[in-house]
Amino acid sequence: MVSEKALIADLQHKDKQSQAFEVLVNTYKKNLYWHIRRIVLHHNDTDDVLQNTFIKVYRNIDGFKGESKLFSWMYRIATNESLSFLKQKSRKLGLNDMEYQERLVKNLQADVYFEGDEIQLQLQKAIATLPEKQKLVFNMKYFEELKYDEISEILGTSVGGLKASYHLAVKKIEAHLKED
């Protein structure tokens, strides 16, 4: 496997850029897909955001100075793209963030790319009630199994703060599931 440093160098080199980009997409597509999917919930929206994320990475790779890991940088772009996408959509529909989240979860039952059972649907409903930061942290820690250090680099929050957010998120989700 190509090292991250070598991959960045190739991406910033005009002649090698195309091939390196293919390697980049194939290396990160799965992780980024699931990261975005758990934020925007529906496949078609995820596809839009994922493609935009890679296009943004491709266009801005020359400006990447290596101050953070490539993986963290890409996750940060994917997170921002996903959140902007949701905000744009909710604004178009004249809904606030919470109302739009509720609608997204409600529509999951009709989504052909959601095969969750009743508990999984309840879990999504519970996650939808969380504040933005807690939602991100819960998904990244619980489903994506990222380390606190990695999440900290992506979201720019201290590890202590992340632990508190995760703890609160778990408590709220448990309470929500017990209610139902």
Added chain:
Amino acid sequence: MKASDKNNPFKTPDSYFDTFSDTLSKRLGEENLKVPKEDGFILPESYLEDLHSNIQKKLEYKETKVVPLNPYKTYYLVAASIAALVLLVLGLNWNTGQEIPSWDAIANTDIENYFDHNDVGLTSLEIAEVMPIEDLKITNFLSSELSEEDIVDYLNERTDDFEKLNLEENE
């Protein structure tokens, strides 16, 4: 510690202690809330395999769109804008000596033609309502002058009952 005591009258079911740990773990598991580790999301077949080519197409499409056909286009646009401004200023200055068009300069026939051939969206009644009638004279509508004598003669000859005109005595 002895495994059993001869004097102990109590007994346990067979293999109770062998299965105790499993039973206890199960109980604890039930008490702890189970949050599913799977989230139920799936994705279309071969979606990830086709992703790179889809992005590549999008990139090529966007790149084709942004390639400037003429790198000097911006300069031309700026030059054209300046030229247009100069012409406008000059044109305004040249026009200051000219007369401003007035109603008097428009021939009556042109106005009539306009009303004849354009739908002004007003009925004759609506026009009558906004027309100032105080200054109107019969001669505004007739091309030849009529003397009062001719009018009285006409009325005498053509009107059967002069009274029906309902004229005031002094008129």
